[in-house]
Amino acid sequence: MNESTGEVAPEVQSILETAADRPGGDERVSVTPRSLSAAFAAAERDGRVPVIAEVKPTSPTTDGETDADPVALAKSMIDGGAAALSVLTEPEHFGGSIENLQRVREAVDVPVLRKDFVLREAQLDTVESDVILLIARFLGDDLEPMLEAARDRGFQVLVEVHTKPELDAAIDAGADIIGINNRDLAKLAVDLATVERLAPNVPDDVTLIAESGVSTVDDVRRMREAGANGLLIGSAIMDGDPQTNTQRLTGAE
Numbered sequence: 001m002n003e004s005t006g007e008v009a010p011e012v013q014s015i016l017e018t019a020a021d022r023p024g025g026d027e028r029v030s031v032t033p034r035s036l037s038a039a040f041a042a043a044e045r046d047g048r049v050p051v052i053a054e055v056k057p058t059s060p061t062t063d064g065e066t067d068a069d070p071v072a073l074a075k076s077m078i079d080g081g082a083a084a085l086s087v088l089t090e091p092e093h094f095g096g097s098i099e100n101l102q103r104v105r106e107a108v109d110v111p112v113l114r115k116d117f118v119l120r121e122a123q124l125d126t127v128e129s130d131v132i133l134l135i136a137r138f139l140g141d142d143l144e145p146m147l148e149a150a151r152d153r154g155f156q157v158l159v160e161v162h163t164k165p166e167l168d169a170a171i172d173a174g175a176d177i178i179g180i181n182n183r184d185l186a187k188l189a190v191d192l193a194t195v196e197r198l199a200p201n202v203p204d205d206v207t208l209i210a211e212s213g214v215s216t217v218d219d220v221r222r223m224r225e226a227g228a229n230g231l232l233i234g235s236a237i238m239d240g241d242p243q244t245n246t247q248r249l250t251g252a253e
């Protein structure tokens, strides 16, 4: 783990410890990705808010765990208008799996984000996805080499930030898709003002994604007004009927 991690909630400390122990893939992956920007543009043309809907069986801040079939969940999110999907592959704290990602990506034709805590280059080779998440806080000085290593394999890279220094680091590293996480991993508290505060510092040619804590149509509008090109939404879609929930949120404008 990188020195720059700083203080994090005990749940996140546990996530990082298990992530550090997880092996990488045996062979270098080579991805031909489905374009996230094309998927967002298609959604905009249809009048849908570009939403990356997340298959998230559980999390440290969720009660219980769903045993619903991830492929059925994914298809209902797409029927609800999701432009892209995110699939948790972290097993211990989020109930995710590599198999879930593989099955979902095979079953749909939209871009699929691998949502995990990737800390080392070899972990990029665990499985193919169209987009991969790198979290600036956990990578520190390794962010730029990891971004390059991911792009060399064909991945589109979503770099997640929560603070202005992390945003500056992401921009310096050359990130062209940046997710501002409204969830503070030090306390697990969510504050939508995070996106509002940081978004004005994001260059116009960067695709900006508002992550976490978006529950209502008003939240969607608030994040869009702050400048988000797309939104990553998990709990509010998973809680109840995923198709109806996705339809409500993608139809917010």
Ligand SMILES: O=C(O)c1ccccc1NCC(=O)[C@H](O)[C@H](O)COP(=O)(O)O
Pocket: 011, 012, 054, 056, 059, 060, 061, 062, 183, 185, 188, 211, 212, 213, 214, 232, 233, 234, 235, 236
């Ligand atoms: O969701 C959590 O409880 C969580 C706890 C600790 C670290 C990360 C966590 N979430 C990861 C995510 O990035 C979210 O799943 C994603 O942004 C969607 O958030 P939400 O719409 O609030 O479910």
